Amino acid sequence: MKRVLPNRHLTERIGFTAITLMAILTVLPIVAVVIYILFQGLPAISLGFLAGFPHDGMRAGGILPAIIGTIYLTIGTAIFSVPLGIAAAIYLSEYASDTPLTRTIRIAIINLAGIPSVVYGLFGLGLFVIFLNFGTSILAASLTLSIMTLPVIISTAEESLRSVPQAFRTVSISLGATRWQTIRRIVLKEALPGILTGVILGLERAAGETAPILFTGAAFFLPRLPQSPFDATMALPYHLFVISTQVPEMPIQIQYGTALVLLVFVLTMNLIATVIRSRARAKRQW
Amino acid sequence: MVDKITIENLSVQYADGTESLRDISLGIAEKAISVLFGPAGGGKSTLLRCLNRLNDLTEVKAAAGQILIDGQNILDPQVDVIALRRKVGMVFARPVVLPLSIRGNLTYGLELAGEKRRTKLDEAVERSLKLAAIWDEVKDRLDDPAIALSGGQQQRICLARVLALQPEIILLDEPTSGLDPISTGKVEAALQELKKEYTIILVPHSVQQAGRTADYAAFFLQGELVEYGEGKTLFTAPKEKQTEDYITGRFG
Numbered sequence: 001m002k003r004v005l006p007n008r009h010l011t012e013r014i015g016f017t018a019i020t021l022m023a024i025l026t027v028l029p030i031v032a033v034v035i036y037i038l039f040q041g042l043p044a045i046s047l048g049f050l051a052g053f054p055h056d057g058m059r060a061g062g063i064l065p066a067i068i069g070t071i072y073l074t075i076g077t078a079i080f081s082v083p084l085g086i087a088a089a090i091y092l093s094e095y096a097s098d099t100p101l102t103r104t105i106r107i108a109i110i111n112l113a114g115i116p117s118v119v120y121g122l123f124g125l126g127l128f129v130i131f132l133n134f135g136t137s138i139l140a141a142s143l144t145l146s147i148m149t150l151p152v153i154i155s156t157a158e159e160s161l162r163s164v165p166q167a168f169r170t171v172s173i174s175l176g177a178t179r180w181q182t183i184r185r186i187v188l189k190e191a192l193p194g195i196l197t198g199v200i201l202g203l204e205r206a207a208g209e210t211a212p213i214l215f216t217g218a219a220f221f222l223p224r225l226p227q228s229p230f231d232a233t234m235a236l237p238y239h240l241f242v243i244s245t246q247v248p249e250m251p252i253q254i255q256y257g258t259a260l261v262l263l264v265f266v267l268t269m270n271l272i273a274t275v276i277r278s279r280a281r282a283k284r285q286w
Numbered sequence: 287m288v289d290k291i292t293i294e295n296l297s298v299q300y301a302d303g304t305e306s307l308r309d310i311s312l313g314i315a316e317k318a319i320s321v322l323f324g325p326a327g328g329g330k331s332t333l334l335r336c337l338n339r340l341n342d343l344t345e346v347k348a349a350a351g352q353i354l355i356d357g358q359n360i361l362d363p364q365v366d367v368i369a370l371r372r373k374v375g376m377v378f379a380r381p382v383v384l385p386l387s388i389r390g391n392l393t394y395g396l397e398l399a400g401e402k403r404r405t406k407l408d409e410a411v412e413r414s415l416k417l418a419a420i421w422d423e424v425k426d427r428l429d430d431p432a433i434a435l436s437g438g439q440q441q442r443i444c445l446a447r448v449l450a451l452q453p454e455i456i457l458l459d460e461p462t463s464g465l466d467p468i469s470t471g472k473v474e475a476a477l478q479e480l481k482k483e484y485t486i487i488l489v490p491h492s493v494q495q496a497g498r499t500a501d502y503a504a505f506f507l508q509g510e511l512v513e514y515g516e517g518k519t520l521f522t523a524p525k526e527k528q529t530e531d532y533i534t535g536r537f538g
Contacts, residue, residue: 167382171444174340175395176372176451185394190385 034267037259044257053223058243059250063258068225069138069233070207070265073217076142076229077149077206082199084146085153089195092154093161094183113151118211120148125215139229141217145206152202153195160194161187193280200273208266210237220246236262290316290455290485291337292354298332301345306332308509310351314502319477319486321500321517323493325538328506330489334457337487338374339367355455372399375448379460379491381440383432388424391432391443395451410450418446419476438469445476455485463491474499493533497521505529 052062088105096102124144134140164187172182188195210218218238226233240258243250291314298307307329314320322330335341336353339360352359360370372395384391392411393401401407411428415421420442424435432443441461448456458477462470477486477499490496496503500517505526513520513529524530532538 165382167378167380168384170340170343171378171382171384172394173343174338174371174376174378175398175447176368177395177398178368181398185398186384 034263037256037263040252040256041258041260044253045260049254049257050261054221055223058221058239058247059254063234063236063239063254063261065222065225066234066236066239066258067261067265069219069235070237070262072138072226072233073141073145073213073235074203074207076138077145078199078203080143080146081149081153081202081206085150085199085202086157086195088150088154089157089161090183090188093158094179094187109151109154112147113155115148116211117148117209118214120144120212121214121216123147124212129216135230136215136219136232137217137230138226138233139217141213141233141235142229144212144216145209148209148212149202149206152205153198156198156201157191157195160191160198163194164190193276197273197277200269200276204266204269204273207269208237208262210241213238236265288316289313290355291487293333294352294354296333296336296351296353297349298329298336298341299347299349301347305509306346307336310511312504312511312514314485314487316485317481317483318501319481319488319499320502320504321496322487322489322504322506323496323500324506324512324532327508329509330506331459333506334376334459334487334489336361337455337457338371338376339365340371340376342367372451373453374455374457375451375453376457377441377444377448377459377461379463381437381444381464383435383440383443386432387429388432388435388443389428391447392450394447399451410452414446414449415443417449417476417480418442419472419479420446436469438465438472441465441469441473442476445473449480453484455487456480458486458488460489460491462495470495493535493538497533505532507532 049062050067051064053064055061088109092102092105096105121144124140124147128134128140128143129136132140134143168186168190169182172186173179177185206212213235217232217235219232219234220242222232222234236258240255240262243258244255293310293312293314296307296310297305299305310329310333322333324330332341332346335346337355337360341347351361353361355370355374358365384394386394389411392414393407396407396410401410412421412425415424420439423439424443432440435443441464445456445458445461462473465473474495477488480486481501488499490499497517500521502515503517503520504514505512505520505524505528507528513524513526515525520529521533524533
């Protein structure tokens with residue numbers, strides 16, 4: 001019997017080591033990507049690159065139109081998806097009872113999240129660009145990205161609304177509040193950090209997508225800034241795709257520089273979401 | 287004695303059809319403490335939540351009978367429930383302060399009722415905190431989050447929050463069940479003061495508390511009202527065998 005103990009210790013140590021190694025292994029690719037892009041892209045970064053227009057068939061100059069375009073698309077997506085997503089989440093969490101209708105809505109949302117992004121692109125082309133006649137434009141691309149982003153916003157917002165203790169609602173109602181007053185003054189306020197996190201994560205995905213804007217709003221090359229929501233626009237992810245595959249004799253520096261800018265854009269949004277979440281968690285006392 | 291509330295033949299069912307209260311008729315005296323007591327599952331909380339229509343939020347339906355407050359049947363669908371809930375305040379078993387400052391908790395109901403004048407709000411805060419016997423403990427930190435207070439203090443904040451609305455009736459559902467004896471004493475003392483102005487209905491957390499506080503007492507057992515009478519009489523010389531058995535601790 002005495003021999004069992006050291007064996008157990010050994011098994012445990014091997015197990016722990018294996019798990020630790022796997023944990024490190026999962027982080028490794030992400031860290032490697034960031035470091036690699038940073039080192040390859042950093043030499044390309046300059047004021048002229050960030051604030052200049054592309055020229056010589058995009059083989060020289062800057063990527064300002066793509067940066068501005070991605071910002072426009074992100075804002076456009078937010079305008080449509082944030083109010084709609086939060087409203088839907090409020091309905092599902094606060095008003096909807098368990099009926100066939102709400103069950104259908106939930107199933108639809110879950111399925112919406114699983115659709116490949118290129119399908120959204122084709123749908124946007126059919127509905128917004130052609131049928132509604134918005135043309136290849138920021139508007140059509142933003143709407144397409146909004147549909148893709150909605151499931152993320154709805155499900156995270158619903159989850160954070162549901163995490164607000166039921167007792168707050170009961171107490172508020174007992175003090176003469178209506179349901180909506182309760183939601184506006186207590187529930188939404190408490191759920192806001194969680195909702196914001198979901199919003200940012202959803203928008204971050206929208207900012208980095210290529211397929212949904214491919215047919216709906218992205219311009220191959222547009223040496224000026226878009227003037228209205230009905231203009232097409234360059235965008236960072238699509239620009240990266242173009243200069244990596246479509247333009248011969250492309251200086252590799254510009255490719256990595258563009259990738260770095262896109263990466264920083266998305267990671268900054270991620271960082272903001274993380275900060276909001278951790279600050280709210282520190283403040284929360286229930 | 288004048289009855290503030292008259293409950294007539296009230297029966298209440300859950301959505302699945304099980305009865306929670308069966309044919310209850312009861313008069314609640316004005317400006318006195320009426321105690322509803324009995325073992326768990328007797329329907330006391332359900333009755334309390336009928337009085338401010340908080341059962342509207344759940345799957346509980348008043349099946350028959352009526353509840354008259356000042357002569358008006360409050361179970362009538364036409365009744366303005368918001369106004370009713372301002373008139374009939376409620377303190378819950380677990381102190382639930384809203385995620386606001388102490389002041390914010392106190393003014394919450396008044397602001398919803400449309401009161402914007404700072405002086406009125408400040409007056410209400412001071413008056414109701416004094417009535418709930420917690421003014422001295424919090425007067426210097428009204429803008430601190432209410433959640434930072436102790437459980438006993440939070441429960442008195444909850445009482446003050448109800449008083450700020452100047453209700454006529456106060457419902458208390460085991461308000462001291464989570465409190466230490468000292469905090470419990472403070473709450474009970476506050477209730478003794480409050481009954482001069484308010485009609486109070488208390489579901490106590492023990493028979494002892496029922497005996498200490500009751501001007502009038504009603505004993506509930508499995509959805510039925512077994513006995514009702516003046517507190518002194520009921521706790522010293524109960525008429526019903528079941529009441530006596532419960533009070534003396536033979537079951538429960």
